[in-house]
Amino acid sequence: xxxxxxxxxxxxxxxxxxxxxxxxxxxxxxxxxxxxxxxxxxxxxxxxxxxxxxxxxxxxxxxxxxxxxxxxxxxxxxxxxxxxxxxxxxxxxxxxxxxxxxxxxxxxxxxxxxxxxxxxxxxxxxxxxxxxxxxxxxxxxxxxxxxxxxxxxxxxxxxxxxxxxxxxxxxxxxxxxxxxxxxxxxxxxxxxxxxxxxxxxxxxxxxxxxxxxxxxxxxxxxxxxxxxxxxxxxxxxxxxxxxxxxxxxxxxxxxxxxxxxxxxxxx
Numbered sequence: 419x420x421x422x423x424x425x426x427x428x429x430x431x432x433x434x435x436x437x438x439x440x441x442x443x444x445x446x447x448x449x450x451x452x453x454x455x456x457x458x459x460x461x462x463x464x465x466x467x468x469x470x471x472x473x474x475x476x477x478x479x480x481x482x483x484x485x486x487x488x489x490x491x492x493x494x495x496x497x498x499x500x501x502x503x504x505x506x507x508x509x510x511x512x513x514x515x516x517x518x519x520x521x522x523x524x525x526x527x528x529x530x531x532x533x534x535x536x537x538x539x540x541x542x543x544x545x546x547x548x549x550x551x552x553x554x555x556x557x558x559x560x561x562x563x564x565x566x567x568x569x570x571x572x573x574x575x576x577x578x579x580x581x582x583x584x585x586x587x588x589x590x591x592x593x594x595x596x597x598x599x600x601x602x603x604x605x606x607x608x609x610x611x612x613x614x615x616x617x618x619x620x621x622x623x624x625x626x627x628x629x630x631x632x633x634x635x636x637x638x639x640x641x642x643x644x645x646x647x648x649x650x651x652x653x654x655x656x657x658x659x660x661x662x663x664x665x666x667x668x669x670x671x672x673x674x675x676x677x678x679x680x681x682x683x684x685x
Contacts, residue, residue, distance in 0.1 A: 432564075432601035433458060436468040436592035437664055440608045442511060443473075447664050451606075452522035454667040455569065459524070464564040467519075467526075467571045468595055470588025471511040478506050489546060491643040495585040496547040503585050507573040515571045526569045531576035531586060534559025537594050539576035539584040550584025552576050552591055557598035589647035597654050604679075605644055606664040611680035612637065612645060622658075622681045625649060648682035658683045 435455065441447060458465050472493065479486050482502055487494055495503055512528040519526035531537040531552050536559060539550030563570045574591035576584045589605050596603040611619035615636050623631075628645050631637040637645060648659040662670055662679025669678045 432464045432466070432596075432599040434466050434468060434592055434596040434599065434601040434603050436470075436588055436603075436605045438470045438472065438588060438607045440473065441469070441606075441664060442471065442514065444608070444664075447608075448518050449522070451664050451667050452518050452524065455519070456522045456524055459567075459569070464599070464601075465569055466560060466564075466595055466599065466601065467515065467569065468574065468588060468592040469507075469511060469515055469571065470574050470591075471507050474511055475503055475506050478502050488639075491640040492542070492546055492549055492587055493585060494546050495549050497582070500548050500583045500585065504575050504583055507585075508575045512571060512573045519569055519571065524569050525567070526571045527563055528571045528573070529559070530573045531591055531594065532583075536560070536572070536598065537576055537591075539578050539586060541578075541584070548582065548584050550576050550578065550586050552586050552594040554594045554598045560595070560599060587643055587647070589644045590650075593647045593651040593654075596651050596659075600655060602657070603648070603651050603655070603659045604670060605648055605659065605661045606667070607644075607661075608663060608665070609641075610663045610666065610678070611661055612641065612682075619678075620680050622683065624683050624685050628682070645682060649684050652682055653684035 455465050479499060479502055484499055508530045516526040516528045535556040537552035537554055539552050542549050542551050560570055572595060574586040574588040576586045612623060614620050632642055644661060648661055651659045658681040660679045660681055666678040
């Protein structure tokens with residue numbers, strides 16, 4: 419199975435691209451990424467972008483005097499920290515992404531998982547505080563935006579039916595959005611893919627291999643969350659999910675057969 423999106427003037431697909439916090443510190447990557455998104459749209463694909471912002475959240479929480487920690491790759495987020503977390507993700511970073519899109523000639527619309535009934539969140543565990551797992555609900559807003567040639571840019575803030583705000587892992591948020599759109603999913607970071615014990619990117623991983631790499635300590639921390647999200651998306655979508663680098667975006671979406679990133683299959 420190829421991890422390349424092929425252009426076809428008679429067919430289009432939905433594509434979800436997720437980027438993480440370090441993306442906001444890399445202007446060259448930002449430019450090449452949004453130019454690639456513009457190219458995808460010209461080829462007839464519908465594109466939705468999902469973003470996190472872990473390092474920026476950490477900086478803001480530090481500035482406010484909050485102490486934070488992570489548990490198994492997820493940031494513990496007490497309710498009293500959620501105004502700051504929401505301000506960074508749904509405010510500053512989301513609007514920065516909209517402006518980056520505009521520079522590439524795209525018309526971005528910045529939203530969150532809480533908008534348009536996209537998803538409903540549930541608390542993962544009391545010890546994590548307001549950290550939620552998103553369940554997909556309605557793709558109506560996304561379809562309306564895409565039909566109007568607008569590019570949804572979705573931050574990983576959600577809520578539950580009682581109105582409680584949640585900090586959602588961005589990989590899990592992207593999985594939720596890809597499920598709504600039955601989209602090709604690309605989880606992008608500054609790492610070339612899932613790395614083996616020798617720090618070489620692995621071309622293709624299946625469920626049993628992932629479990630072994632986690633139990634043996636090769637896959638750790640945030641990458642555990644990422645591969646688990648990719649597995650869940652692959653199972654739901656019935657197709658492979660790509661974990662790769664935003665620096666390889668041109669190869670990931672191009673028409674060549676160069677193999678980059680790691681394909682995750684739930685098989």
